[in-house]
């Protein structure tokens with residue numbers, strides 16, 4: 209049983225290291241760019257809407273925005289890392305090489321997913337660090353904040369693996385990012401509270417799977433939340449397991465990998 | 468070392484079988500040439516062994532281990548040089564090889580990597596990006612990559628395509644060396660001289676089926692019996708002058724050159740007959756039998 213999960217630890221860490229060094233080598237695009245865009249969001253929205261009162265007592269909009277932006281940065285980075293890596297390797301015709309390595313499917317998938325998780329986590333953390341200067345360093349519940357950041361990254365990295373396996377080119381990936389992920393993030397509570405939306409939209413907002421993730425991250429950061437905390441605390445880890453399981457399933461089936 | 472039994476592959480439902488019921492065994496230490504025209508199914512077979520293609524039927528055993536039962540254990544025994552040149556261009560030559568070692572569970576393999584770089588004349592490119600290599604260098608890097616984990620079975624899918632002659636001969640020496648050290652090798656190529664020079668055994672696939680599987684020497688003896696004899700004459704000659712050679716498929720090239728196809732053991736007879744007829748020639752050429760000619764005989768259907 210253990211052997212069907214872990215067979216070749218050195219191989220696993222080599223692959224994980226590759227997935228991390230792949231984006232570290234081009235850190236200007238992969239880390240600095242999203243960080244800068246997050247700071248721009250903060251400057252533009254935060255500066256413009258500084259006076260706007262959020263529904264929660266004593267919390268400024270800038271503070272409200274920080275966990276939202278950290279979540280969004282993590283989501284995009286975590287999703288892009290494995291999907292970009294897999295699609296690029298399809299272009300280079302090197303993806304199939306992985307079929308010859310003595311690694312279990314679990315090791316392969318986990319390496320891809322953790323590579324993306326690390327990038328997402330890094331973006332989220334860097335976003336937080338960069339905003340210390342604007343809003344202070346205080347995190348209400350650091351454990352919740354960082355665990356949520358890791359979980360969100362893990363989920364979207366798993367989805368990124370699935371996207372990479374199924375998609376044939378970067379245009380399709382960008383399409384998914386622009387048409388699905390971006391609106392989901394915008395309406396999932398990155399920039400405003402779901403409860404502030406008009407009724408018909410806020411109903412949909414609560415069903416947005418991104419909402420509990422962003423909401424819990426915000427809870428870790430600010431100590432305030434919307435909706436039912438317990439349900440969300442069960443929901444998010446559940447999604448993480450399901451997303452990873454799905455990535456595993458398609459990887460094991462050889463989608464995009466084998467003829 | 469390798470046991471292939473009744474293996475078939477159909478890429479899509481309704482499509483023709485890329486492989487039809489292929490069976491053969493390769494013993495440890497053999498050097499086998501896998502030949503066949505474009506689209507015959509060579510790469511398909513190799514990709515099945517590499518894990519890139521799922522076979523539709525049959526069983527494969529590598530080093531006694533069944534691919535379907537314990538795939539991971541078989542992977543360490545095989546090194547594959549694929550037909551297409553492809554690298555992860557993000558990485559340098561050295562990184563490519565170190566990563567490859569890592570995937571195969573080897574933590575510190577730098578000694579052997581350096582040795583490979585040295586034998587394949589890539590040492591001074593060690594820190595260059597793999598993208599910046601010339602075509603022939605990439606080919607060599609691909610070979611180094613397949614060897615970092617010292618596989619028992621090395622499979623090469625047209626490793627010399629696009630490689631210059633000097634380098635090709637360097638590669639032959641290298642493969643010979645590996646073979647001597649005990650590595651089992653399967654080589655696919657369209658250069659028949661390569662197979663002739665290197666291999667002990669020849670397998671020919673045609674339209675997904677094995678049509679020949681024979682020891683190279685035996686094959687050349689059995690099939691390559693016809694030798695081309697070429698005579699040049701100092702004066703014009705006509706058909707009637709050589710009527711006594713009618714049995715040997717005479718063919719004129721101009722009026723002063725004659726070609727004959729002769730069985731190995733008939734060469735003496737031809738010379739005797741020409742002497743008897745007092746037909747003297749000014750020049751003479753003998754084209755030795757080549758695997759290439761034999762191969763053409765086979766794929767043109769003459770070998771059935």
Ligand SMILES: Nc1ncnc2c1ncn2[C@@H]1O[C@H](COP(=O)(O)OP(=O)(O)OP(=O)(O)O)[C@@H](O)[C@H]1O
Pocket residue numbers: 467478479485503504505506507508509510511512550
């Ligand atoms: N991925 C694929 N999907 C569908 N059909 C394929 C695929 N790969 C190969 N084929 C088909 O299988 C047959 C055998 O192809 P294969 O690549 O094995 O030939 P080959 O002997 O290696 O030829 P070559 O000398 O040109 O490399 C061909 O008819 C080819 O079109």
Ligand SMILES: [Mg+2]
Pocket residue numbers: 509510511550624
């Ligand atoms: Mg081929």
